[in-house]
Amino acid sequence: MTTTAQDQERLDAAAVTDALAQxxxxxxxxxxxxxxxxxADASNYRRIPLAVVxxxxxxxxxxxLDVCRRLGVPITSxxxxxxxxxxxxxxxVVMDFSRYFNRLLALDPDARTATVQxxxxxxDLQKAAAAHGLLFGADPxxxxxxxxxxxxxxxxxxxxxxxxxxxxxxxxxxxVVTYRGTVLRLGEMTQAEIGEAVAAGGERGELIAALHQLAERNLAAxxxxxxxxxxxVSGYALEHLLPERRFNLARALVGSEGTLAVILSATVRLVAPPSARALVVLGYPxxxxxxxxxxxxxxxxxLALEGLDRSLTDIVTRPETRRTIDTLPRTxxxxxxxxxxxEDELSRLAEELVAAAGCAGHEIVTDPVRARQLWRIREDGAGLATRTPEGSEAWxxxxxAAVPPEQLGSYLRQFTELLARHRLHGAVYGHFGEGCLHVRVDFDFTTDHGTAVFRTFITEAAELVAAHGGSLSGEHGDGQARSELLPLMYGPEVIALFERFKGIWDPxxxxxxxxxxxxxxxxxNLRISAHRTPLPLATVFPFHADDGDFAKATRRCVGVGKCRTAAPRGGVMCPSYRVTLDEKDSTRGRARVLYEMTQGEVVTDGWRSAEVRDALDLCLSCKGCSADCPVGVDVATYKSEFLHHHYKGRLRPASHYSMGWLPxxxxxxxxxxRLVNALTASxxxxxxxxxGGIAAERDVPRFADRTFLTWFRARTPEGDGRRGPVVLWVDSFNNHFTPDVLKAGVAVLEHAGYRVQVPDGTQCCGLTWITTGQLGIARRIAHRTTRALAPATRAGIPVVGLEPSCTAALRSDLPELLDGDTDAxxxxxxxxxxxxxxxHRTPGWRPPRIDARSLSQTHCHQHATSGFTADSALxxxxxVDNSVLDSGCCGLAGxxxxxxxxxxxxxxxxxxxxLPAVRAAAPDTVVLADGFSCRTQIAQRTDRGGTHLAELIARALPRIHQQTRNPHRD
Incomplete structure (x- = not known):
């Protein structure tokens, strides 16, 4: 019986894992x-580790380090x-420090220093420093x-x-600690301190002696x-070994990419930022x-001078970000x-800057909110640049690369010509003020020819930057991407110095x-290889944006890691990661496992993979990633697709039957x-x-005594209906549990002059079947729904949804499920x-005046599909004095x-x-939450109730406000 390479790798992984565990x-x-x-990381490279610590x-x-040294296994920090x-x-072995080894050990505001793991x-460091009016200066x-x-x-x-x-x-x-286990504390050293260390001997003394000798013999270089x-930044920072730089071994290790020693702690300098800032946006052709x-x-x-190209911003589709971009100077x-x-001098400084800029348009921004919105576009550049405006992949x-700032224009001209010569494209952005450009290029790694073009182009680009006196890397390091090219930037003498430096630290x-x-x-080690054939995985969803290729959809994640943001600020992604802080629960971690499933090497069971099932278990299907990920990774859809295949012909979890079939x-x-309510409370x-696979801690929501549909079909319409018909989408949640929400919607629509209709029969968007991966049933339901609503939509009658998750399903999921269906x-x-x-569609209607304060929770599906702009305007x-929570999912998520x-x-x-915001809200503050899940979580975890926007409006209307009530408060 022969042992394959994969089998041997698994055996090696098991042996290394056992040794580390022991x-x-x-x-x-x-x-x-x-x-x-x-x-993988955020690069083009893919290497499967034996173990993760x-x-x-x-x-x-x-x-x-001791175990790996004994086994002869390398370590990547x-x-x-x-x-x-x-x-x-x-x-x-990959050693991940981010999950646990991440403490702030000390902060001295007087000395303006911090010591960290x-x-x-x-x-997290910035937050701690900000409490003392300080910050850490480097801010990628x-x-x-x-x-x-x-x-x-x-x-x-x-x-x-x-x-x-x-x-x-x-x-x-x-x-730091070396691979051989020597622990050293590094910083500046005087000649006397160097002499003392050498005289003391031992491994520390020998290492310092060798490094000092290396510097003394190569001062000119x-x-x-x-x-x-x-x-x-490319290569090792040996200039810090110079005597005029006080033989600073700490700074010499910065930029060494984990090749010399492993960091145990770092003491860093903090700075005091200016009291006021202004952002000047300058437009150019x-x-x-x-x-x-x-x-x-x-x-x-x-303080900063950053560049941004319109070809980068053209990729943005999210409405709120698009609106911000559209306000920039038209260049x-x-x-x-x-x-x-x-503050009193910023206007003068800004005007002087504009006068020197030679720009075609400008804006001076002093509003911190708008400034943050603009900076967010720049920060998302690494993700946005992974797609060209035409939708192709960029890498x-x-x-x-970086060049001296005075060489930037010349370098960029010739770099643009180099791209054109190889018929490649890339959106440029970056730190223009220091001559550092970021660009991702539409290399084709799926063919041998495309990979050869990649090598040729990168080599010629390295020659170009060297000719301009620049550096292959300006802040991200050389890694596997550029280390091979260092001889094009440095002569043999310097390359030999780098080798000796590495040898002293890590022989x-x-x-x-x-x-x-x-x-x-x-x-x-490229992530995409012409010589690696993905598994043939047919899908239900069409994945048009990725050419119908599920492997390509999963590799949409390029690793920028925005999903690993732990602080709940400005988005939804990724609720479960924010709780567990575990890579497997991040959007990126899930996408990585799904991608490896398509490759069939590490994750070998395809759609039946237990590893993928487990990685997706804590995905809330909130769709936050589809909007918040700068590359548009949509794990909710990937999860639905996977669950559909994984359980095809197999017994499903009980919750798929109880909640998947809830409508x-x-x-x-x-x-x-009443009988059902009595049983679920008995x-x-x-x-x-x-x-039913339901958590024991959860209260089962009570069914209404009378559904909305029963009420609606027995009532007499009100209002004059002068604006014509509108279809009110009757979602299962509000129809059966909180019909007063739909009743309030009817009142508001009729007050606005509409004649309210509801779909014939009992229709459903199929959301619960979609989220549980029962896509065959979901498609049948979607077909029936689109047929029922086709006469209205063909006639141009609007369809209004009050449950955000169902509204999002009608907008996004149904057209995908019924690919090519014009009615969908x-x-x-x-x-x-x-x-x-x-x-937007009801000119002349005046809403009632409401003297109230409110706190709004944006449903995560609404965040992903339409945003909250219209709600804020209304x-x-x-x-209404409204505050919108600047984050996240309620956690219930259907x-x-x-x-x-x-x-x-x-x-x-x-x-x-x-939940903390709801508890902290004043008693007279209205808690607005349109989502049934959001209101349920609020009701079950606080002593407050959530109110739908329709209910808030309806209560202020004549004859109606007394008739609608909040079931959570009753």
């Missing part, structure tokens, strides 16, 4: 699912894995999830390095070849013109120049081998609601829940929220929060923002 190394994983999650304590790091160069993936997220666009250890590894810079320097300039001291301009303006602009006292490229100082590889080559020295080929079961319950309730597309175009109809028109095993995560997700 060696007290922290949390250790060697299963296929975990290895799949860590197979999450150290909790210092001893776990030391023990992991990893923060959040947002590297675009491939240095955060490895074929040995390497896994701390930058924003991934600040919400990148770790200090990763920033030190790559010498990250960010938008404000022009004012506050790179990570290197902000590191004061490092405590260190002074002339290295540190020539701020963004020269194109990116080259913007680059030409840089030399004049950098003479001004700037093809922009520079975002930030100024800081006293890193030449993502990070066993056990730390991140293949990076910087003895490099791996830049076209090896049908609700019709049965409507015949005897001693039999625990057994009923257990049989017509229904999607006709479907509106109540606020959209009243604000509330403002009514005079069936998710009711399912057994999900209760704790569901509640914890709600506790991130919604």
């Amino acid at each position: 060696g007290d190394c922290g949390e250790v994983h060697g299963d296929a699912g975990r290895r799949a999650q860590y197979s 999450f150290p909790r304590e210092r001893r776990h790091v030391l023990n992991t 990893r923060g959040t894995g947002t590297s675009t160069s491939g240095q955060a993936v490895g074929s040995g 390497p896994g701390i997220v930058l924003d 666009s991934t600040h919400s999830r990148c770790t200090l250890g990763g920033m030190i590894g790559n010498n990250a810079c960010g938008s404000h390095s022009i004012a506050w320097g790179r990570t290197a300039e902000n590191v004061l001291e490092l405590e 260190l002074r002339t070849e290295l540190g020539r301009f701020p963004r020269q 194109d990116a080259i013109a913007a680059a030409d303006a840089v030399p004049a602009l950098v003479k001004h006292p700037l 093809q490229a922009w520079l975002f120049a930030e100024l800081g100082g006293q 890193p590889g030449w993502e990070d 066993d080559n056990g730390l991140n081998p293949g990076m910087i020295v003895d490099p791996l080929p830049l076209d090896g 049908l079961l609700s019709r049965l319950a409507a015949r005897m609601p 001693r039999l309730a625990p057994a009923i829940k257990r049989l 597309r017509g229904l999607a175009r006709s479907t509106l929220t109540l606020a959209e109809l009243l604000v 509330l403002a028109a009514m005079g 069936n998710f929060g009711f399912e057994r095993g999900h209760y704790d995560v569901s509640v914890a997700a709600g506790e991130q923002a919604l």
Whole structure:
């Protein structure tokens, strides 16, 4: 019996995992699912690790090194894995510091220093520093999830390095451990301190002696070849070994990409930001013109000078972001120049900057809210750039080059010509003020020819940047992407110095081998390979945006890691990750496992994969990722597709039958609601829940005594109906549980002059079947629904939905399920929220004035499909003082929060923002929550009730407001 390479790899992984587990190394994983999650970072590269370790304590790091050294296994240190160069993936053991080894150890506001563990997220440090009026100067666009250890590894810079320097300039001291287990504390050293260390001997003394000797023998090369301009990040930062730089070993390790030592702690410098800021947006005919303006602009006292090309912003489809972009100066490229100082001097500084800019349009922004909206576009650049405006894939590889700012215009002209010569395209953005450009290029890795073009182009680009006196990397490091090309930038003498430097620190080559020295080929280990054939996986959803290719859909995730933002700010993605802080529960982790499923190498069971099933278990199907992920990864749809195939012909979880079939079961319950309510509240309730796969902690919602449809069909219409008919979508949730919401909708629509109709029979959008992956049934239901509504939608009659999840399903899921069905597309175009109809389609209607304060929870499906803009406008028109929660999912999310095993995560997700805000709201504040799930979570976890927007309006209407009531308050 022969052993395949995959079998041998599994055996090796098992042996390494066992040794690590027995060696007290922290949390250790060697299963296929975990290895799949860590197979890639944000680069073009894919390497399957043998095991993943999450150290909790210092001893776990030391023990992991001891075990790996004994086994001869290399170690790759990893923060959040947002590297675009491939240095955060490895074929040995990946040590992830971000989950546990992430504490703030000390903060001294007087000395303006902080000491941190390497896994701390930058924003967490910034939050702690902000309490003392301080911040950490380097701030890459991934600040919400990148770790200090990763920033030190790559010498990250960010938008404000022009004012506050790179990570290197902000590191004061490092405590590190070598692969051989030597622990050192590093920083500046005087000649006397060097002598004392050498005299003391031991491994520390020998290492310092060797490094000092290396510097003393190569002073000329260190002074002339290295540190020539701020963004020269490629290679090792040996210039910090110079005596005039005080032989600073800490700074010499910054940018070494985990190849020399493992960081145990870092002491960093904090700075005091200016008291006020202004953002000056400068418009130019194109990116080259913007680059030409840089030399004049950098003479001004700037905090940041960032460039953005319209070809990047053209990719944005989300309505709110699109509206922000449309307010920019009407040009093809922009520079975002930030100024800081006293508030009374900013106007003068801004006008002086504009006068020197030679721009074709400008805007001076002093409103912090608008400034944040604009900066968010720039921060999303790494994700947006992964698609061209035509929709094709674009990749890193030449993502990070930098030249002296005075060379930027010339370099960009010739770089643009180089792209055209190879018939390639890429959107340019980046840190123009320091000559650092980011660009992702539409390389074709699916063919041998495309991969050859990639190698040729990257090589010629390296020659071009070297000719302009630049650096292959300006902040992201060399990694596998550029290490091979370093001889084009440095001569043999410097390359030999790098090799000796690595050899002194890591003679066993056990730390991140293949990076910087003895490099791996830049076209090896590619995530996409012409020689690797994905499994033939037929799908129900068409995935048109990805050419009908499920593998291509899953690799839409390029690893920028925005889904790993733990703080619940400004979005929904990803509720379960924010609770568990586990990569497997992030949008990226799920997409990685799904992609590996399509490859069939690590995850080998295709649609039947238990690893994928487990990775998707805590996905709430909230659709937050479809809007918040800058690349539009839609795990909710992937999950529905997977569950459909995974359980095809097999027994499903009980919740798929109880909650997946809830619309049908609700019709049965409507015949005897009081009996059903009595049973679900009786001693039999625990057994009923257990049989239905429902969490024991959850209360089963009570069925209404009378459904909305029964009420509606027995009533006499009111109002004059002068505006014509409107179809009110009767969703199962409100129809059977909270009919007063639909009644309020009728009152509001009739007051606005509409003649309300409801669909014939009992229709359903099929949402519960979609989320549980019962797509065959969902399609049959969708067909019936679109046929029933076709006469109305063909006649141009609007369809108004009051339940956001159902409205979103009509808009997005049904057209996908019924691909090519013109009636389904017509229904999607006709479907509106109540606020959209009243604000955009009902001219002359005046809403009632309501003197009230409200707190609004935007349903996650509404966030993903239509946003809250129309609702905000309507509330403002009514005079309501409304606050919108700036985050997340309620945590219940339809069936998710009711399912057994999900209760704790569901509640914890709600506790991130919604539930504390509701409890803290003043008693007279109206809690607005249009989603049935949101109102249910609020009612079950607080002493407040949620109110639908329709109910709020209806209560203020004549003759109606006394008739509608909030069932949660009753």
